[in-house]
Amino acid sequence: MSMTITEKDKKYVASTYARFPVEIVSGKGSVATDSSGKEYIDLGSGIGVTAFGYSDDLWIKAVTDQLGKVQHTSNLYYTDPCASLAEFLCERTSMEKVFFSNSGAEANETAIKAARRYGAEKKGEDHFTVVTMEKSFHGRTLTTLAATGQEAFHRLFRPLTPGFVSVAPGDAENLLKVCREEKACAVMLEVIQGEGGVNVLDKDYVRTVSDICQKEDLILIIDEIQTGNGRTGQLYGYMNYGIKPDIFTTAKGIGGGLPLGATVLGEKVKDIFSPGDNGSTFGGNPVCCAGALNILSRMDEQFLSEVRRKGDLVKDMLSGKSGVLSVSGMGLMIGIETVRPAAEAARECIKEGVLLLTAKEKLRLLPALNIPDEQLIWAVEKIIKVLGQEA
Numbered sequence: 060m061s062m063t064i065t066e067k068d069k070k071y072v073a074s075t076y077a078r079f080p081v082e083i084v085s086g087k088g089s090v091a092t093d094s095s096g097k098e099y100i101d102l103g104s105g106i107g108v109t110a111f112g113y114s115d116d117l118w119i120k121a122v123t124d125q126l127g128k129v130q131h132t133s134n135l136y137y138t139d140p141c142a143s144l145a146e147f148l149c150e151r152t153s154m155e156k157v158f159f160s161n162s163g164a165e166a167n168e169t170a171i172k173a174a175r176r177y178g179a180e181k182k183g184e185d186h187f188t189v190v191t192m193e194k195s196f197h198g199r200t201l202t203t204l205a206a207t208g209q210e211a212f213h214r215l216f217r218p219l220t221p222g223f224v225s226v227a228p229g230d231a232e233n234l235l236k237v238c239r240e241e242k243a244c245a246v247m248l249e250v251i252q253g254e255g256g257v258n259v260l261d262k263d264y265v266r267t268v269s270d271i272c273q274k275e276d277l278i279l280i281i282d283e284i285q286t287g288n289g290r291t292g293q294l295y296g297y298m299n300y301g302i303k304p305d306i307f308t309t310a311k312g313i314g315g316g317l318p319l320g321a322t323v324l325g326e327k328v329k330d331i332f333s334p335g336d337n338g339s340t341f342g343g344n345p346v347c348c349a350g351a352l353n354i355l356s357r358m359d360e361q362f363l364s365e366v367r368r369k370g371d372l373v374k375d376m377l378s379g380k381s382g383v384l385s386v387s388g389m390g391l392m393i394g395i396e397t398v399r400p401a402a403e404a405a406r407e408c409i410k411e412g413v414l415l416l417t418a419k420e421k422l423r424l425l426p427a428l429n430i431p432d433e434q435l436i437w438a439v440e441k442i443i444k445v446l447g448q449e450a
């Protein structure tokens with residue numbers, strides 16, 4: 060007898076994920092269908108990846124058109140999707156140059172390399188420390204784990220890459236002190252900590268950090284892997300804060316479902332890399348870039364204002380409801396502090412036909428940015444019902 064998808068996965072796939080008992084076989088927009096034919100409204104979008112939902116027609120066309128031309132060539136040659144996507148990113152953000160890779164962790168690795176090189180050239184090779192925030196999340200490689208300010212991720216994988224210190228967000232004086240003591244080259248942060256619990260960093264604090272970086276000639280790296288690409292109702296999350304980073308990194312939603320990472324470099328570091336300093340076989344893949352260009356070029360101001368409106372709608376629906384302690388986030392990046400344990404509530408929501416995420420002790424919603432109101436409202440009503448029930 061042949062094995063089910065779940066049985067096969069449990070037998071052959073490394074057990075790094077605590078999967079929910081759902082076998083996804085197809086999807087359209089914000090509706091996912093499992094192997095039994097049951098439909099779900101998906102409020103997780105592959106952890107903030109499928110910005111326009113499953114199997115979006117325009118994205119499919121952009122990707123398949125490119126597949127029929129060139130699916131891959133090495134980075135020894137030029138391709139239009141890669142160059143055009145870089146142009147788009149720079150023009151929409153007033154940044155200067157882009158390095159493409161395949162994932163968020165790699166985008167952050169590149170940002171750290173750029174910052175260290177800047178520190179070494181400007182101040183000396185002992186200026187290599189990157190100051191990050193407690194409760195941050197920057198990836199799973201040994202270097203981005205070191206950058207991640209959560210001890211739980213470090214255990215059992217030591218030694219991690221040296222040269223990272225995390226500070227509690229909110230205390231700018233301490234940050235300045237640590238940067239000086241540690242001979243830092245950079246500060247790295249997420250304006251809304253996603254995995255850490257949808258913690259929105261204070262605007263004054265982030266602006267003060269940006270000022271400190273300018274005065275002290277430190278590279279300000281903003282990790283926009285989860286907050287980027289329209290998620291918060293601005294093209295990039297830092298745009299809600301009135302600051303301009305020296306580097307921002309992104310991945311997830313930019314590719315619409317195909318793997319793509321980007322490290323976007325500002326004036327100070329635009330020419331920090333020379334040929335041979337960094338590289339990636341698949342980085343800037345023409346199919347991924349063609350899809351990304353299609354996704355990003357549809358995120359105009361009208362689209363972004365809809366993301367903000369939908370986020371406010373969800374917050375209004377949830378606030379004051381029984382079982383809801385607080386709601387955090389911006390745009391369609393929403394955390395719900397619950398009376399019931401979040402993981403248990405998430406499992407109940409799945410039974411009700413709603414896929415969602417957790418982040419620490421909260422429920423986390425990252426729906427597709429184009430989710431229709433009816434589907435969003437239906438799903439949030441189910442969440443309210445589940446949270447109002449006794450455990």
Ligand SMILES: Cc1ncc(COP(=O)(O)O)c(C=O)c1O
Pocket residue numbers: 106161162163164165167196197198199249253254282283284285286310311
């Ligand atoms: C803020 C942030 N940075 C980095 C990463 C790592 O991205 P990836 O899993 O694509 O390597 C994530 C993934 O969840 C993230 O949320």
